[in-house]
Amino acid sequence: MADFMRLLRLCKPHLSAMLLGAFLATLTVLANVTLLAISGWFLAAMAAAGLAGAQMNYFTPAGTIRFLAIVRTASRYGERLVTHNATFLLLSEIRVSVFSTLSQLSNVDLAMSRSADLFNRMQNDVEALDKFYLNVLLPMIVALISVPIVLIFMSVYNADVALLCFIALLLVGVALPLMLSKQLQQTAELETKYSATLRAELSDTLSGLRELAIYQATEQQVKQCRTASERYNQQLFTRHNAEANSNGLSLLIVQLSMLGAIVILAPLVYSGTMVNVELAMLSLFVLASFETVLTLPNAFIQLPVALSAAKRIFDLEDKLHPTTNSTEELVAVQPLGLELKQLSYCYHPNSYALNNINLTISALQKVAIVGQSGSGKSTLVNLLSGLWPQQNGAINLTSTDKSIAINTLSQQNRCELINIVAQQHHIFDGTIADNLRYAAPTASKEQMLAACQQAQLAGWLNDLKQGLNTRLGTGGRSLSRGQSRRLALAQALLRAPAILVLDEPTEGLDNQSKHQVMDAILTSMGHCTVISITHDPALLANMDNVIWLEQGLVKAIATHQQLLTEHADYVNLITRF
Numbered sequence: 001m002a003d004f005m006r007l008l009r010l011c012k013p014h015l016s017a018m019l020l021g022a023f024l025a026t027l028t029v030l031a032n033v034t035l036l037a038i039s040g041w042f043l044a045a046m047a048a049a050g051l052a053g054a055q056m057n058y059f060t061p062a063g064t065i066r067f068l069a070i071v072r073t074a075s076r077y078g079e080r081l082v083t084h085n086a087t088f089l090l091l092s093e094i095r096v097s098v099f100s101t102l103s104q105l106s107n108v109d110l111a112m113s114r115s116a117d118l119f120n121r122m123q124n125d126v127e128a129l130d131k132f133y134l135n136v137l138l139p140m141i142v143a144l145i146s147v148p149i150v151l152i153f154m155s156v157y158n159a160d161v162a163l164l165c166f167i168a169l170l171l172v173g174v175a176l177p178l179m180l181s182k183q184l185q186q187t188a189e190l191e192t193k194y195s196a197t198l199r200a201e202l203s204d205t206l207s208g209l210r211e212l213a214i215y216q217a218t219e220q221q222v223k224q225c226r227t228a229s230e231r232y233n234q235q236l237f238t239r240h241n242a243e244a245n246s247n248g249l250s251l252l253i254v255q256l257s258m259l260g261a262i263v264i265l266a267p268l269v270y271s272g273t274m275v276n277v278e279l280a281m282l283s284l285f286v287l288a289s290f291e292t293v294l295t296l297p298n299a300f301i302q303l304p305v306a307l308s309a310a311k312r313i314f315d316l317e318d319k320l321h322p323t324t325n326s327t328e329e330l331v332a333v334q335p336l337g338l339e340l341k342q343l344s345y346c347y348h349p350n351s352y353a354l355n356n357i358n359l360t361i362s363a364l365q366k367v368a369i370v371g372q373s374g375s376g377k378s379t380l381v382n383l384l385s386g387l388w389p390q391q392n393g394a395i396n397l398t399s400t401d402k403s404i405a406i407n408t409l410s411q412q413n414r415c416e417l418i419n420i421v422a423q424q425h426h427i428f429d430g431t432i433a434d435n436l437r438y439a440a441p442t443a444s445k446e447q448m449l450a451a452c453q454q455a456q457l458a459g460w461l462n463d464l465k466q467g468l469n470t471r472l473g474t475g476g477r478s479l480s481r482g483q484s485r486r487l488a489l490a491q492a493l494l495r496a497p498a499i500l501v502l503d504e505p506t507e508g509l510d511n512q513s514k515h516q517v518m519d520a521i522l523t524s525m526g527h528c529t530v531i532s533i534t535h536d537p538a539l540l541a542n543m544d545n546v547i548w549l550e551q552g553l554v555k556a557i558a559t560h561q562q563l564l565t566e567h568a569d570y571v572n573l574i575t576r577f
Contacts, residue, residue: 003310007132010097014089018133021083022141024075029146031072033288038065040284044277083134091130094313098126101317125192125309132310135302139295143173146292154289157282158268161261165286168257172250173293177300180246187238188304192312194232201225239301246297254290261286335363336397336417336498336529338384343393345379353379355552356393361545363399363498366530368540368560370573371549377533380549381501384531385420386411397498419497423504425488427476432461432487433468435476439491447494455490456520457483482513489520493527502532506539514538535574548573 011018042061049056147169155162205212205221212218261283268274343357354376361367369377382388383395384406395406397417406414428435436448443451448468452461460483464470476484485505492500505521506514518539521532532539540546540560548556548563548570556563556570563570 003307003314006314007129007306007310008137010093011090011133011137013093014086017082017086017089018137021079021086022138022145024079024082025138025142026145028072028075028079029142029291030149031068031075032291033146033150033285035065035068035072036288037281037285038068041277041281044280048277083138087130087134090133091126094126094129098313098316101313125312128192128305128309129313131302132306135295136299136306139293139299143293143296147173147289150285150289150292154282154285157278158265158274160264161282161286164257164260164264165289168253168260168286169289169293172253172290173296176246176250176253177297180242180297181300181304183242184239184301185304187235187242188308191232191235191239191305192308194228194235196312198225198228198232201228243301246301250297254287257290258283258287334399334498336399337361337363337365338499338529338531339394339396339398339403341394341396343383343395345376345383345388345391352552354383357552357554359547359554359557360398361529361531364526364529366542366544367532368543368546369531369533369549370535370540370546370570371555372573374551375549376552377549378503381420381503381533384418384499384501386414416495417498418501419492419495419499420501421485421488421492421503421505423507425484427472427479427484427487429472429474431466431469431471435472435487436468436491436494440494443494448490451490451493454493454520454523455486456516456523457486457490480513482510482516485513485517486520489517497528499529499531502530502534504533504535506534506536518542537574540574 038061042058042065045056045061046058151162151166151169154165201221201224205225208221209218212221262279265274265279265282269276269279338361340357340359343354344352345354346352353374357376357380369380371377379388383390386406390407396403397406397409398404409417428438432452433445433448436451437443440447445468449458449461452458461467472478476487479487489505502521506517514536518536521530521539522542530543532543534540537560543560545557546560546563547554548567556567558566
């Protein structure tokens with residue numbers, strides 16, 4: 001019920017469109033029911049008049065039938081138009097909500113979820129929810145409004161028939177769907193789970209084809225995919241089988257109800273208590289009345305599927321950590337230093353990635369961080385960026401006149417002040433200018449060219465016929481690794497951050513590309529505080545200080561030359577890379 005109410009809250013922004021769609025759908029159903037009942041009366045009356053050789057006014061009922069046919073057609077068209085538009089609006093609301101949730105999840109939460117499972121939640125679960133209004137909510141609203149109206153009019157002619165119809169409507173529209181929904185509730189959860197598992201297995205298979213071929217494990221992986229597919233198909237078969245049984249039983253109840261109405265009314269016609277033409281009208285009225293609940297069984301079938309999908313999506317939303325409201329904002333970017341006080345972070349109990357770190361980096365200082373794999377370098381970067389939540393200790397930004405706790409800043413303000421150039425930097429499928437404008441949307445052509453000049457890209461850019469309008473392809477496939485790294489640096493320079501963090505900026509580059517990237521870094525050093533994770537001796541030699549981390553602790557802080565002189569382990573550390 002809680003997930004159902006949360007889904008209803010998502011519908012609130014588009015409530016007017018949804019209510020209009022419900023009104024038109026109800027009008028269509030009532031017009032259709034009335035049309036069939038009056039048509040039955042008219043045909044029976046015409047037949048009776050012909051047999052008796054009597055005259056009757058057929059203009060009024062014929063006009064009424066035509067009017068109802070026009071109302072039914074127009075309202076059906078309007079209902080389709082409005083309800084589908086409302087469905088798309090709700091779908092947009094859900095998609096934005098899911099993407100917003102994913103964008104706010106910390107790296108810890110994302111790392112504990114399989115990428116294929118996250119993709120399944122974004123695609124399969126959202127697609128399941130796009131039917132919530134049209135296939136679940138709308139039929140319930142239509143039934144709640146139209147069933148009482150139909151029964152009131154039916155009871156005017158015969159209360160027994162109205163009672164019979166009411167019981168049959170409850171069976172077809174409520175009892176059978178509830179039984180089916182309860183039967184399929186566990187199936188729906190398993191179906192969603194097995195669907196996600198199947199997608200994950202297929203994603204792993206496609207992503208790891210090379211490794212599977214190398215280790216000759218393709219058949220084993222395909223077998224796992226086949227097993228996952230069979231489990232998923234079995235759940236689909238169970239659901240479809242239950243739906244078919246329910247539909248057959250519903251059809252039987254509808255036919256028996258019409259037959260029961262005839263049995264009740266026939267003696268009344270025989271005794272003269274009821275006019276004979278009313279027998280045909282009420283019989284068809286009973287038959288048509290089931291249209292008011294015709295879509296309810298499917299609504300109850302879709303409800304567990306929608307709630308199961310909603311639960312998985314809301315589970316992600318519930319993972320969001322409460323964020324501290326911004327209490328201070330830096331008015332503009334200015335030279336800033338960094339102060340870490342008793343900073344600790346652990347992934348598992350008693351397993352610290354960072355353990356009671358205390359250090360100070362002055363404004364405009366150039367600092368390198370070195371250490372073996374697992375010493376806490378990447379953890380420190382993720383804490384600075386806000387991608388991982390701060391656990392213990394404090395991270396403060398310092399200026400000449402004040403110190404500000406970094407977790408009191410808004411995420412937008414933090415991103416303006418601290419820019420991180422990752423080792424694996426994504427290049428979007430677009431032009432060079434498009435990629436640069438991701439960093440600075442309002443940047444002019446002159447500013448972009450100046451940033452490229454600083455990043456040592458001017459020579460390459462001048463050789464391109466289309467210059468900044470050159471497309472880079474998916475993932476920047478037309479760029480070398482060195483060019484990709486320098487383009488990332490140009491993006492950072494365009495933002496002109498107060499603190500620039502570089503993650504292994506020269507790792508994996510050939511000598512020429514390495515020197516070009518180093519020249520770009522050295523050019524940028526005069527404008528901001530630089531923190532570089534690197535083991536490149538040439539880059540370390542240009543740093544003011546080197547912070548040496550080991551097993552989450554600060555082992556030493558000194559210049560590169562001092563560490564070379566005083567620590568043999570340091571020499572081994574930087575020459576190994």
